Amino acid sequence: MTGRFSRAKTILLGLVVGVLGLTFIAYAAGTVWVQVQDKKPGGHRILLAVPAVVITLGLKLFPAASLREASAEARPWLPAIEAAGNELAKCPDARFVEIRDPTEWVSIAKRGGSLVIDVDSVDERVHLSFPVRLVPSIVRTLEMSTPPN
Amino acid sequence: MRRALVGSAVLFLTAGFAAAAQDRWLHVKVVDAAKGGESVNVNVPLDLAEKVLPTIQAEKLSHGKIKIGGEIEGVDIHALLGAIRTAGDNEFVTVNSPKQHVRVAKSRGYLLVQVRDEDQKSAKVDITVPISVVDALFSGAKDELDLVSAVRALKEHGDAQLVTVEDESSKVRIWVDSKNTSE
Numbered sequence: 001m002t003g004r005f006s007r008a009k010t011i012l013l014g015l016v017v018g019v020l021g022l023t024f025i026a027y028a029a030g031t032v033w034v035q036v037q038d039k040k041p042g043g044h045r046i047l048l049a050v051p052a053v054v055i056t057l058g059l060k061l062f063p064a065a066s067l068r069e070a071s072a073e074a075r076p077w078l079p080a081i082e083a084a085g086n087e088l089a090k091c092p093d094a095r096f097v098e099i100r101d102p103t104e105w106v107s108i109a110k111r112g113g114s115l116v117i118d119v120d121s122v123d124e125r126v127h128l129s130f131p132v133r134l135v136p137s138i139v140r141t142l143e144m145s146t147p148p149n
Numbered sequence: 150m151r152r153a154l155v156g157s158a159v160l161f162l163t164a165g166f167a168a169a170a171q172d173r174w175l176h177v178k179v180v181d182a183a184k185g186g187e188s189v190n191v192n193v194p195l196d197l198a199e200k201v202l203p204t205i206q207a208e209k210l211s212h213g214k215i216k217i218g219g220e221i222e223g224v225d226i227h228a229l230l231g232a233i234r235t236a237g238d239n240e241f242v243t244v245n246s247p248k249q250h251v252r253v254a255k256s257r258g259y260l261l262v263q264v265r266d267e268d269q270k271s272a273k274v275d276i277t278v279p280i281s282v283v284d285a286l287f288s289g290a291k292d293e294l295d296l297v298s299a300v301r302a303l304k305e306h307g308d309a310q311l312v313t314v315e316d317e318s319s320k321v322r323i324w325v326d327s328k329n330t331s332e
Contacts, residue, residue, distance in 0.1 A: 076206055077205075079204035079206075080201050080204040080205045082204075083200045083201045083204045084197060084200075084201050086200070087194065087196055087197040087200045087201065088197065090196070091194050091196075091197065091329075092172075092329055093329075094174075094192055094194075094329035094330065095190070095192065095330065096191065096192055096193065097189075097190070097191050097192075098188075098189070098190040099187065099188070099189050099190075100187065100188045100189075101185065101186070101187040101188075102185045
């Protein structure tokens with residue numbers, strides 16, 4: 001009886017440690033946030049928060065043929081995107097681009113390790129943020145999926 | 150969203166025209182003073198430009214160098230710059246017409262281009278480029294501009310006001326400093 005209880009405790013402890021470990025990995029890898037708010041009366045609001053690690057893993061599990069097809073067009077730009085991602089990771093927080101006119105405001109900035117894109121227009125408000133560290137890992141996955149030209 | 154994409158493209162492409170010193174930033178500020186006018190601010194770390202440029206392989210841009218015609222309307226740019234480099238401080242071009250004043254000169258290590266429009270008293274263009282940057286830009290083959298070398302030269306040069314364009318309705322400023330904002 002004591003042995004069975006002890007084994008259950010060990011399994012429970014293992015589960016807790018596992019969940020805490022996964023939570024820490026997900027937290028450390030950051031989160032991808034997508035928010036879209038339609039400003040029209042009764043307009044929809046979408047909020048999506050996906051741990052970055054899920055995207056990295058998801059790409060690895062994506063069917064190779066589909067990924068190859070999707071990344072073929074982007075291939076010439078992948079080295080530039082990867083280099084930009086690596087350099088942005090080293091940059092201090094800053095606003096890189098800001099465009100403002102009476103109907104729209106666009107901002108691209110780095111905040112706390114994430115690249116943040118905001119668009120606020122008459123019709124809708126869009127917010128997208130993702131960890132800068134995510135960029136090189138996605139690029140590497142895409143590069144591996146397409147044969148070099 | 151289209152603007153965000155354009156902004157992203159501007160960010161990556163402007164990187165090509167920036168320079169890289171430690172924490173040195175290239176700034177572009179465009180303000181349209183007209184009612185309802187647009188304003189654009191771009192701040193690009195020069196290190197980013199130096200690293201990204203060589204990776205872009207486009208039609209005329211490759212390995213951080215852009216292909217140009219060796220001669221522009223019969224002018225051999227490399228020969229012209231060679232002459233400017235070896236010459237002392239001087240006025241190379243002065244055009245005074247009833248409508249416009251144009252001045253191209255070399256002064257204290259800078260190539261200066263100034264344009265003043267008599268029709269619009271407030272219209273003026275000032276381009277100030279360190280000679281070291283011009284040298285670096287034309288350091289490659291005759292038919293190319295070496296953007297990466299120019300970026301490195303700009304990075305080593307220090308703070309610089311590169312371009313100012315003003316007229317009644319708009320102002321454009323391009324400069325390099327160690328701040329990460331354009332305020």
